[in-house]
Structures are given as C-alpha cells and as structure tokens.
Amino acid sequence: MTMRRLLLLFCDDSTLIFALRLRDLLRNLDQPPEMTLGFYTPEQALSLRQFETLLPEGDHVILNKDVLLTAMQDGHYDAILTSRVFRSLSNALKTPAIKHLRHRARVISFLGGLDFFPERGYANRLPCDGVFLFPRSDLERFAEFATAQTDQCSNLAPPLMDFGHPTFLTPSAQAPADIDSRKDIYFFAQAISPMTRRGRLHVLEAMVALAEANPDRTVWIKLRHLPDENAQHLHREKHDYPSLLQAVFPEAPANLKLTACPMDEAMQDAALGITCTSTAAIDLIREGLPTMVYLDYVDHYMDPLAAPMRRVFCDSGIVTSLDDLLHLRHHAPNPEWVQQVFCPRDLGTRVMAMLDQLQSRPSAAG
C-alpha cells in the first residue's frame, strides 16, 4: 500500500495543539502516514513565541484560501484533517462539482473541544466527508441532525461518523509515578472564564490564599498566552491575570508565580490542577492528575460558559466548592462519566480506517 499523505490544518494555539496531538497519534501507527502541518493564514492568531514553543521544528506549510482549495483538489493529499472547518473549506464542500471530485482529498473534521452549543458546530461539519465527535451521546444527536439536513438538501451527504478526539483519549489508569513527591499546584487560566474583572480577581485571590496557606508549595498561574498574544483569537482575554496581580495583589507571596509554559510541561510538575474551563480539565484527567473544576466564582452568572460547563461536568465528580479548593480536597473523576467523554486510545487506527472507507467509495461524495 502506498504511503498516505495527510494535511493537518491549524491557525491558532488550540488548533495547533490539536494538530500536534493527532500527528503524534498517527506517527505511532504501524504504517504511519506522511503528514504535513498547514497553517491557514486568513484566520491566523499565533505569536512568534507560540510558534517557537509549540512548533520548534517549524516544519509547516503556509496556506491561504486559494492554496488550501488547490491542496484539497489537486490529488496530492489523501485527506485533510482539521478541528476547525474554515468557511472556505465548508463552502467548497457544499459545491457539488468539488464534493463529487474523485481524486480530491477527503476532509475529516473533529470538534474544537467540548462544544457547549453544538448545533453550529454540527452545521459547520456537515459538509465534511467524515466527522469525529464526542461525548459518545453526540453521535446519535449528530446522526439525527445530519439526516434531517440531508433530507432537505440533495447537495449534502451525511458524513461518516466516529467517536473521538486526540485530546480526549481514555485517561491513564494510574497517576504519574512521582505524583506523591510533587508539590506544585497549578491554576490553568483561560481567556474568557471567569469573564468579569471581579470574577477573575476572586479566582486570583483564591490562588493568593492557597499560596499563603501553603508556603512550602509553589502555586503557579499557568497562562494560556501572554497578555499581548491571541489578539485575533476566537476567545479574546479582556482582564489578564498578570496585570490584575500587579494592580491588586502587589504583595502576593513569592510562592505564587506566573508561567506561560506549554501545557504538557506544566503537567509534568503538577501535583494538582485547578481550572474553571473544560480544555485544561480534560488534559489533567487524561494524564491521571488530581483535578478540580471550580465554577462557583464571583459573577459566575455573567459567564455564558459557566452553566453549560456545569451541565457537562455535573456527573464528573470533580466540580469543587470553594471550601474544598482552599483545603485542597480533591476527588477522583467518576468512571462512568469518563467512559462517556473519553475515547479509546486506538483513535489513530480508526482515523485511517475512516479514510480507507471514504476512499473505497465509488465517488468522493459517497
């Protein structure tokens, strides 16, 4: 069999992390495909520091709209894998002449993350050839949605579906071997949750309190990005933690520190991870680290993501009260919930199997 050629798209830190994780998974297959990372410039939101940190080898190609569409049509790539279905791609796939093109690259999309308002995400992914979804319950919902939509529009065909995402792999059965010797507590910040200044100050004060109560441990605020980065990102930060810390807690203890290191690096040192958002929580659970999801911050009712976040995590067992957080009382995630949300670790094999199935169809549109 000839080696498959795949194009993995990214445009910002979230999509780059997705692409790197998927590339790692596929590289570990018995017959790894040839993979190219493609940076889509019309929606770019990455600083030089983020490139240097996340993609030090710089082995990506640059794609604008026309180059992307050419890459999809010219037969060089077998598949385009993406966690964001860019409008140009989606529009092209809605065009019958392109959808039906025999030798074009098949487009397989994944969700960007836990999707609290999935209908728009479903609609964006419907024109794709294959879709990977999660949690498990979303497969049935998407199938119903796809059937209803394709019944109304003959230019659409329901995509193949499977369960999974490279970030949502079944967690390690055991915590890291050195977990008992670790001391560092990490708070994983995010741009828009909490949303208000008061909410972010409350969380910041909780971290100051933890640092004061635990002088023998380091409390890290792990920034998603530096204040001047991600200005074009989907989630734009209004009140950044470094500025708030400087303005309101100038005398914070020395064991409260800020870092913008990569997530994987932080997880190698963390004894405990605290977060208000799903992405970091999922990473922590997957790596078998003690995790607290804190949603009871001040002004939580102003945050449009807080209620859906609570709904998705209500059965997880890791939603933590302020008292438990301050006393570092954490709980193990509920195994049934984990099984619903996290996918089997053979995801790479299933991605290639989906591509086989798509390519064996008599026409690209299936």
Place this chain on the structure above:
Amino acid sequence: MIAHLKASRLGKWLYRLSRWGVLGKAVRWLSRRGVFEVLDAAHFKPENRRHNTMQARRLANFRSQYRQPR
C-alpha cells in the same frame, strides 16, 4: 458579555462614546477597570448578590487565618 452589552441601548451608547477623542479614552480606561460590567441587571438579583457576598466572605475568612501581618 460584550455581545450581551452591545445588545442593550446603554451598551450601544457606551460603545459610541468610547470612540470620541479624550472622552472615549476615559470610557475605554473605565471599561478596562471593569466599571461597566457591574451595571448588568443580573448583579441585582438577590441570589446572585448572596452568592457573591458569601464567596467573598469565605475567601476572606480563609485568608485571615494565614495572612502574615505586613
């Protein structure tokens, strides 16, 4: 939040104001300080006020046990 604010008449007026010379600069500074976020009607719901007060008090009580005198 921003979409929510922009949808209101007050929000639209504030947005227009934020683009007026020196006055706009002042409005943008106040916005960065979170001044307009506290104008939302949701803050005045009793259960929300209770929640915020309780969480702030819990945190303050906890900190009072450990805070070093400066």
